Amino acid sequence: MELIGPDHELYDVLRRPALPQYDEIRPQAIARCASVDDVVEALAYGRSAGLHVVPRGGGHCFAGRSSTTGLMLDLSALSAISVDEGVATIGAGARLADVYRELYESGLTIPAGCGPTVGIVGLTSGGGLGLLGRRYGLTCDRLVAATVVLADGDVVRCDAEREPELFWALRGAGGGQFGVVTSLVFAAVPSPAATRFRLTWSRDRAAEVIAAWQAWAPDAPDEITACLQVTADGVQVFGATLTDFDAGPLGALAPGVDLRSDFSWPALKASLSEGGADQQVVHSKSEFFRAPLPPDAVTRLLDAGCELNFTPMGGAYNRVPVDATAFAHRTERFLLEHVGPDRTAVRRSWSIAHDHASGHVYPNFPDPDLTDWATAYHGPNYPRLRDLKARYDPADVFNFPQSLGGSR
Numbered sequence: 001m002e003l004i005g006p007d008h009e010l011y012d013v014l015r016r017p018a019l020p021q022y023d024e025i026r027p028q029a030i031a032r033c034a035s036v037d038d039v040v041e042a043l044a045y046g047r048s049a050g051l052h053v054v055p056r057g058g059g060h061c062f063a064g065r066s067s068t069t070g071l072m073l074d075l076s077a078l079s080a081i082s083v084d085e086g087v088a089t090i091g092a093g094a095r096l097a098d099v100y101r102e103l104y105e106s107g108l109t110i111p112a113g114c115g116p117t118v119g120i121v122g123l124t125s126g127g128g129l130g131l132l133g134r135r136y137g138l139t140c141d142r143l144v145a146a147t148v149v150l151a152d153g154d155v156v157r158c159d160a161e162r163e164p165e166l167f168w169a170l171r172g173a174g175g176g177q178f179g180v181v182t183s184l185v186f187a188a189v190p191s192p193a194a195t196r197f198r199l200t201w202s203r204d205r206a207a208e209v210i211a212a213w214q215a216w217a218p219d220a221p222d223e224i225t226a227c228l229q230v231t232a233d234g235v236q237v238f239g240a241t242l243t244d245f246d247a248g249p250l251g252a253l254a255p256g257v258d259l260r261s262d263f264s265w266p267a268l269k270a271s272l273s274e275g276g277a278d279q280q281v282v283h284s285k286s287e288f289f290r291a292p293l294p295p296d297a298v299t300r301l302l303d304a305g306c307e308l309n310f311t312p313m314g315g316a317y318n319r320v321p322v323d324a325t326a327f328a329h330r331t332e333r334f335l336l337e338h339v340g341p342d343r344t345a346v347r348r349s350w351s352i353a354h355d356h357a358s359g360h361v362y363p364n365f366p367d368p369d370l371t372d373w374a375t376a377y378h379g380p381n382y383p384r385l386r387d388l389k390a391r392y393d394p395a396d397v398f399n400f401p402q403s404l405g406g407s408r
């Protein structure tokens with residue numbers, strides 16, 4: 001384990017998270033971990049020095065939970081990826097683009113998100129939504145085992161037979177709660193031959209597109225994931241299909257559709273995240289919905305002026321019982337995210353939609369404003385998760401506001 005202090009040339013490179021609003025949080029030290037033993041040593045050091053310890057994967061947490069003024073564990077060197085008979089073992093430091101590229105060599109992939117530098121553990125721990133999710137479920141639904149270093153230094157391999165309760169909790173409770181995950185094992189799926197689609201409209205068509213999308217996308221065939229984005233510049237429905245493209249009722253509204261079937265799966269994913277990686281501070285709030293937003297709420301939302309991102313749920317996401325994993329959001333139709341540079345405007349937009357929402361919030365889109373966060377993130381799974389937290393991290397070493405131990 002290498003300890004990096006503020007004077008080290010790598011300090012700023014390693015400590016900077018993906019979201020610039022957390023740029024100013026400066027850890028006392030960064031522990032660079034390249035092995036499981038390094039993680040054990042770093043945890044022991046952090047505890048003996050009385051430092052708040054947080055693991056850092058891809059650094060994309062919307063609530064800044066992988067930043068600390070204490071000891072940050074940098075896991076980027078633990079990024080090995082291997083494949084054996086359809087099973088992928090992925091180190092905790094791997095980012096999504098690495099995962100797609102490496103698995104593609106074996107004709108495989110996993111259902112997961114588009115952000116190329118999002119970390120595999122953060123994404124999987126909170127669920128994991130992506131273009132193959134309606135077909136294959138959440139990223140965490142494909143998890144078959146994990147290796148975790150607990151706060152006391154014990155190294156635990158968990159799966160459906162060994163430490164099944166920890167394995168259950170790792171699938172959807174959100175990152176950084178139970179220990180430091182050093183690797184994840186997935187049942188991979190075939191890397192698909194897919195078609196990317198994009199339909200576009202001017203912004204004055206937004207209300208009718210939203211109405212048609214809400215009635216179609218959450219119930220579309222599992223093979224189609226159609227996301228809807230409304231910005232100041234216009235409206236687009238985009239995504240991927242594993243079968244022939246049929247835009248349902250949106251087809252009748254669209255002036256044309258841009259179809260591309262010549263991408264490899266990693267290239268298709270990369271093409272959908274192009275242009276999103278600037279360093280501006282943006283705020284975001286989101287919620288799940290079980291019923292369509294009524295037309296008057298849509299009108300008010302559009303007047304509020306934030307960027308709106310609708311993600312379809314349904315399909316395989318919703319065919320898993322709510323208590324089968326820690327992920328408690330198995331009856332939702334869609335997720336709506338409000339994004340913008342002005343926090344007050346984002347809050348206003350969110351509260352317009354909130355009256356019609358299910359009250360559930362995706363654990364990977366944490367929202368510091370939430371008061372009843374336990375129900376919002378964990379629903380009926382909260383009491384079981386709270387008990388497991390007391391069992392696996394009794395001293396509440398891994399803590400942050402809204403964490404299961406509740407000491408901050």
Ligand SMILES: Cc1cc2nc3c(=O)[nH]c(=O)nc-3n(C[C@H](O)[C@H](O)[C@H](O)COP(=O)(O)OP(=O)(O)OC[C@H]3O[C@@H](n4cnc5c(N)ncnc54)[C@H](O)[C@@H]3O)c2cc1C
Pocket residue numbers: 018054055056057058059060061062065066075092112113114115117118119120121122123125126127128129130174175176177179180181182364365
């Ligand atoms: C640009 C962008 C694109 C996104 N796209 C998607 C998407 O397509 N689909 C989707 O579902 N979500 C998406 N997200 C949300 C994403 O899933 C979460 O932000 C996720 O928590 C990021 O994980 P990370 O490792 O990158 O972040 P980090 O900030 O490093 O970690 C997130 C949390 O997990 C903990 N953690 C990290 N590594 C470990 C570890 N090894 N052991 C234990 N705890 C750990 C951290 O301490 C922190 O609490 C996106 C976010 C951004 C900013």
